[in-house]
Amino acid sequence: MTIRTARLRALYVCVLAGLCLLAFGAPAGADDGTTTPPRAAPPARAIPRTFASYDALIATASAVAVDQTTLYAQLLATRADADFAQSALAAVYDPRIRGGLVRTETNVSDETTLGALRAEIASTTATETRLLNSGATGAAPAPTWQRPLAGEISQPFGPTYLGLEPARLYKGVFYGHFHDGVDILARAGTPIVAPARGRVVFAGRMGDGAEVVVIAHDNGLVSLYAHLQDGPLAPTIKAGDIVQPGDRIGAVGLTGLTTGYHLHWAVYKSGEPIDPLTTLAD
Missing domain, CATH: 2.70.70.10 (Glucose Permease (Domain IIA))
Incomplete structure (x- = not known):
């Protein structure tokens, strides 16, 4: 479990404990003004234009391949965090109730909790975009490949x-x-x-x-x-x-x-x- 996921679980428990909830339809900027900074995508590895040997070329390529697997692992973790935050909000959102939220009583801590969840969702969305722009695959790598060339x-x-x-x-x-x-x-x-x-x-x-x-x-x-x-x-x-x-x-x-x-x-x-x-x- 990541630190971020553990924090989300703590927020989720607070929500289920019956803390008062803000209306889901409130403007995005109506939280406490704080945001969770998105996790940075790994910096792009500098790739030489020329290589003195095939061994040096394969060594560099192998390092880049590790970067690619790391990007995908980070993307999966980011999506898991986003799903958990969305689930926390969904647990207190009921479309059958006008306004969507199950309300109990006015409590400032509830506004802070929901604001944190909304900020988490915005942060993970931004992180996912950065990872995809950095070259992360949006789907699991194919288990098998196709031939690059037909022939004997x-x-x-x-x-x-x-x-x-x-x-x-x-x-x-x-x-x-x-x-x-x-x-x-x-x-x-x-x-x-x-x-x-x-x-x-x-x-x-x-x-x-x-x-x-x-x-x-x-x-x-x-x-x-x-x-x-x-x-x-x-x-x-x-x-x-x-x-x-x-x-x-x-x-x-x-x-x-x-x-x-x-x-x-x-x-x-x-x-x-x-x-x-x-x-x-x-």
């Missing part, structure tokens, strides 16, 4: 014999060559879409020449898309943008170290790669 998977996730893939220590086991994503074959210029809602962390060219897009998602995961088309079909999104499932984020290209047209799609959880196919519905 030419190289799966995991250990490989291909010498171009770097070495990796994965789940306590060292592999001489490890592919940290899946490669999907498609014709040049085929659109690539976001598999889930998220915030763009990077869209541009990395040091190896690959055109890359990285997205931090509301469920804490990070997704990466590499070898995208440059030129007229280059990604038009930029860092900080919010993308929705199905939004175009780029096109299949041949940038960077690659032997043919395909999408390299990788997904990371807490900075560690996971098989992207596990994010899809069965």
